[in-house]
Amino acid sequence: MSIPFCRTAATVRAAALETAALSRHLLLYPTGLSAEPWPPPAPNGEHPVTGAPQAPVLLLHGLLDNRAVFTPLRRSLLTDGFQHLYAVNYSPFTADIPTAAAAFGRQVVRTRQRYGGERVAVVGHSLGGLIARYYVQVLGGGEHVHTLVTLGTPHAGTRSALLLGPLPVARQLLPGSSVFAALRAPAPGCDTRFLSFWGDLDPLILPGDSARLDHPDLLVENVRVPGAGHLALTVQPQVHTLIGRRLTEAVARTGPATGAELPDRRTA
Numbered sequence: 001m002s003i004p005f006c007r008t009a010a011t012v013r014a015a016a017l018e019t020a021a022l023s024r025h026l027l028l029y030p031t032g033l034s035a036e037p038w039p040p041p042a043p044n045g046e047h048p049v050t051g052a053p054q055a056p057v058l059l060l061h062g063l064l065d066n067r068a069v070f071t072p073l074r075r076s077l078l079t080d081g082f083q084h085l086y087a088v089n090y091s092p093f094t095a096d097i098p099t100a101a102a103a104f105g106r107q108v109v110r111t112r113q114r115y116g117g118e119r120v121a122v123v124g125h126s127l128g129g130l131i132a133r134y135y136v137q138v139l140g141g142g143e144h145v146h147t148l149v150t151l152g153t154p155h156a157g158t159r160s161a162l163l164l165g166p167l168p169v170a171r172q173l174l175p176g177s178s179v180f181a182a183l184r185a186p187a188p189g190c191d192t193r194f195l196s197f198w199g200d201l202d203p204l205i206l207p208g209d210s211a212r213l214d215h216p217d218l219l220v221e222n223v224r225v226p227g228a229g230h231l232a233l234t235v236q237p238q239v240h241t242l243i244g245r246r247l248t249e250a251v252a253r254t255g256p257a258t259g260a261e262l263p264d265r266r267t268a
Contacts, residue, residue, distance in 0.1 A: 007062075008071055009182025017133055020146050021157035022118045023268045027099070031243065033134060035089055036087050036088075036089070036158060041233065042051055049166075054082040054083075054084050054118060054203070055082055055084060055121070055251045056079075056085075056086070056111050056113050056114070056115050056118065056120045056121070057082055057084065057086070057088040057120065057121045057122070057247065058086055058087075058088055058108065058111060058120055058121070058122045058123070059073070059074070059085065059086070059088065059122065059123050059124075059128075059130070059268070060087075060088050060090075060109065060123070060125070060128030060131060060132050061087070061089070061090075061124075061125055061126075061128050062123040062124075062125045062128050062129075062152075062165075063094070063126060063127040063169065064226075065126070066089050067087030067088070067089055067232055069125055069231070070087055070123070070125070071236065072089075072162075072240070073123065073237045073240055073243065074236060075217055076121060076234075076237075076241075076243075076244060077240075077243070077247070079243060079244075080244035080247070080248065081103065081138060081248075082247065083267075084115070086111065087161060088104065088107050090103065090104070090131075092128075093114040093167070093168075094131075094169055095135055095167075095168070095169055095240035096168070096172070096181050097127075097130060097131055097169065097172050098134060098138070098139075098179070098182075100131045101131050101132070101134040101138070101141075102134040102135070102139060102145070103176050104132060104135050104142075105135045105141050107263075108122070108135070108141060108144045108145065111145065112144055115136055118254075119143075119144070119145060119146040119147055119254060120144060120259065121145070121146060121147040121148075121149070121247050121250060122145050122148045122149070123148075123150075123151070123243065124148065124149070124150050124151070124153060124231065125150075125151045125152075125153075125233070125234055126151070126152050126153055126204070126231070127153070127173070128153075129148070129149075129150030129152075129153030129155075129177075129196075130150075130153050130154060130173075132145070132148055132150070132180065133148060133150065133153070133155070133194075133213075134182070134183065136148055136190065136192050137183060137187050137190060137192075137215075137218070138182050138183065138185075138232060140256040141192075142187075142191060142192040145192050145248045146192060146193065146253075146254050147192065147194075147195065147246065148192055148193070148194050148195070148244070149191045149194075149195045149196075149197070149243055149247075150194070150195070150196045150211075150213065151197050151233040151234055151239070152197070152198060152199060152202055152204070152205060152211055152233045153196065153211055153213075154173060154177060154205050154210050154226040155183070155196065155210060155211060155213040155214075156180065156212075156213060157173060157174050157175030157176065157177060157180050157210060157216075158173055158174075158175070158204065158205050158206050158210055159174070159206040159207075160203075160204050160205070160206045161173035161174050162201060168233065173209075175210070176198075183215075184215070186216055186217055187215065187218060187227055190217060190218060191216075191219070192219070193219045193220075193221075193246075193250065194213055194218055194219060194221070195218040195220075195221050195223065195242075195243070195246050196211065196212060196213040196220060196221070196222045196265060197223045197225055197226075197228075197233055197239055198211030198212055198222070198223070198225065198233075199211070199223055199225045199228030199229050199230065199232060199233050200224055200225070200226055200227070200228070201227055201228060201229055202228065202229050202233075203229060203230065203231045204230045205230070223239075223242065225238070225239060229231040232257070238239065
C-alpha cells in the first residue's frame with residue numbers, strides 16, 4: 001500500500017515543480033525573443049587574453065522555446081566563473097534536424113574564431129540537445145566541441161512527438177526515424193564528452209529513459225534526476241552544480257588555445 005502512495009506523492013511533487021518552472025519561464029519568455037548580440041571577433045582571430053582559457057559556452061534551447069529557458073543556469077555558470085555564455089535561438093518551426101545541426105555548427109565555428117581556436121562547450125535542452133548531438137556525432141563537430149551537456153533530450157526518440165501533429169520535425173523525433181538511425185551508427189574517434197540529464201517523471205519523453213544517451217563509441221555520463229520533469233531540469237540547483245563542475249574539469253583538461261589552428265573563416 002505504501003508504494004503506490006509514494007509514487008503518487010512523488011508525482012504530485014514533480015507536477016508542482018514543473019508548474020513552478022513553467023510559470024517562471026513564461027514570465028521570462030519575452031526576454032529571450034530577440035537574438036543575443038555576439039561580441040566582435042578579436043583582431044586576426046587572436047585569443048582575447050593570452051594564455052588564459054576563456055571557456056566559451058553555447059546554449060541551445062528546445063522546440064517552441066527560446067534562450068530565456070537558460071536564465072537560471074546562466075546565473076549559476078556566471079557564478080562558477082564562466083563569463084562567455086552565448087545562447088543561440090533558432091526557428092520554432094525548424095523542420096529538419098540535420099539542417100538545424102549544420103546551421104548550429106556554423107555558430108560553433110564563429111565562436112572558435114572569436115576565441116583563438118578554443119574548443120567550446122555546449123548545453124542543449126530537449127530538441128536543442130539533439131541538434132547539438134547530431135552536429136557533434138554525425139557532422140564531425142566533435143573536433144570543435146569538447147563537452148556536450150543535454151537536459152531532457154530524447155536521445156532515442158519520444159512517442160510524445162505524435163502530439164506535435166503537423167510540425168514537420170515531429171516525424172524525426174519518433175523512435176526509429178532516419179535521425180536516430182544516423183545517431184546509432186558507429187562514431188569512431190569522437191572525443192567529445194557527453195553529460196546527459198534525464199528526469200524520471202518527464203511527461204514529454206516517452207519512454208522516460210529515452211533521455212539516456214547510450215552509445216558504445218561515446219564518452220557518456222548519464223544522470224538520472226529523481227522527481228524531475230522536463231522544464232524542471234533547467235532550474236534544479238543540483239543539476240547546475242554538476243554542470244559547472246564538469247565544465248570546470250573540462251577546461252582544466254583542455255587548457256588555453258595557444259597555437260591552435262583556427263577554422264577557415266570562409267566556412268562560417
